[in-house]
Amino acid sequence: MCGRYALAKDPAGLAEEFDARDATDGALDTPEYNVAPTLTIPGVVDRHPRDDDGTPDPSAVERSVRAMRWGLVPSWAKDLSVGNRLINARAESLTEKPAFRRAAASRRCLVPADGWYEWLRDGKHKTPYFMTFRADSDLAGHSLALAGLWETWRPEKGADPLVSTTIVTTDSAGPLTEVHHRMPLVIPAARWAEWLDPDNDDPTDLLAPSEEILAAIEMRQVSSKVNNVRNHGAELVEEVHEVPEQQGLDLEAVNPS
DNA sequence: CCAGACGTTGTT
DNA sequence: GTCTGG
DNA sequence: CCAGACGTTGTT
DNA sequence: GTCTGG
Numbered sequence: 250m251c252g253r254y255a256l257a258k259d260p261a262g263l264a265e266e267f268d269a270r271d272a273t274d275g276a277l278d279t280p281e282y283n284v285a286p287t288l289t290i291p292g293v294v295d296r297h298p299r300d301d302d303g304t305p306d307p308s309a310v311e312r313s314v315r316a317m318r319w320g321l322v323p324s325w326a327k328d329l330s331v332g333n334r335l336i337n338a339r340a341e342s343l344t345e346k347p348a349f350r351r352a353a354a355s356r357r358c359l360v361p362a363d364g365w366y367e368w369l370r371d372g373k374h375k376t377p378y379f380m381t382f383r384a385d386s387d388l389a390g391h392s393l394a395l396a397g398l399w400e401t402w403r404p405e406k407g408a409d410p411l412v413s414t415t416i417v418t419t420d421s422a423g424p425l426t427e428v429h430h431r432m433p434l435v436i437p438a439a440r441w442a443e444w445l446d447p448d449n450d451d452p453t454d455l456l457a458p459s460e461e462i463l464a465a466i467e468m469r470q471v472s473s474k475v476n477n478v479r480n481h482g483a484e485l486v487e488e489v490h491e492v493p494e495q496q497g498l499d500l501e502a503v504n505p506s
Numbered sequence: 507c508c509a510g511a512c513g514t515t516g517t518t
Numbered sequence: 519g520t521c522t523g524g
Numbered sequence: 525c526c527a528g529a530c531g532t533t534g535t536t
Numbered sequence: 537g538t539c540t541g542g
Contacts, residue, residue, distance in 0.1 A: 250515060252525025285525065285542050323512070325519050333540075336525080337514055347512050347520060366525070370516095375526075418514080431515075476526055478542045 250337055251395065251416045251433035253475070254365040255282040255379070255486050258392065260291055260314055263361050266392055267293045267441070269312040276316035282485040284319070284362075285478045286336040292317040292358040292399055292414050295445035310447070315399075317358070321415035322402040323348050329402075332413050338398055340419045340434055340456040349415070352398035354450040359436060360416055361392035364486065366475055367429045367468075378428050379471045379486050383504075386465035393462075394441060396434040396455070419456065423463045424504060435462045467504045 257280040264271040276289055284290055291314050297305035320332030335348060343349040364381030382388040396417040401410035417434040425432050436444045437459045444455050469488040474480045 250525075252515080287542055323519085325512080330540085331512085334513055339514070349513085368525075478526070
């Protein structure tokens with residue numbers, strides 16, 4: 250699945266990478282190697298620009314990076330906490346579920362990440378792994394563009410809207426099944442515009458993992474320091490080999506070469 | 507009709 | 519807001 | 525996702 | 537065990 254990830258790039262760097270305007274307004278804390286649900290994170294969106302009256306111009310589209318709270322708060326929510334459990338949306342059902350279908354049809358976004366974490370458990374012990382683009386792949390150094398949905402929510406009529414987001418998950422594929430049976434949907438750059446298109450109300454064709462992306466991802470064991478959200482540093486994504494006999498996940502065998 | 511949910515994950 | 523269940 | 529709380533009363 | 541907070 251995807252309940253924790255890392256992001257080193259700042260909003261200006263993301264704006265450049267995604268060819269977007271930086272509209273995050275200083276709301277983000279970056280770098281952050283331990284991004285957890287409820288934090289404010291950057292999301293990339295395509296929107297029709299609006300004039301002073303709020304009327305959208307259907308002939309134009311503007312791409313921007315925006316600050317969003319991780320955990321989708323539907324427009325009908327009574328309070329913010331509804332979003333705490335809506336941190337992921339299943340690709341298999343997001344066009345049907347009441348909480349997600351409106352966003353799925355017209356408010357899709359990309360959530361940039363350096364990689365995401367999964368945990369293997371052995372009784373009480375939890376061993377974290379980090380999934381990222383292989384250093385020797387063409388995609389090394391690029392962000393993973395995680396598929397997301399976004400919504401606005403107002404605590405009361407007329408109040409400033411809160412923008413929130415959820416990350417789309419699919420069944421795992423390939424070597425990634427070794428660490429977990431669900432994974433985030435990563436959109437290849439060639440299909441970003443199609444995913445973000447606010448006039449495309451049927452994302453069905455985009456909901457399967459890309460082979461190109463799967464082949465570029467590696468997994469590595471990392472420090473259990475990432476388990477605790479109070480740790481934030483770059484050392485969280487560095488490879489470690491702690492007590493390997495407790496886990497027996499053979500990374501030589503599962504990483505593609 | 508009204509009331510209540512609206513979601514995913516993991517674990518057994 | 520909209521759908522489902524009673 | 526994981527970690528950590530989970531509660532009230534009375535006293536200072 | 538289950539919920540909340542980060």
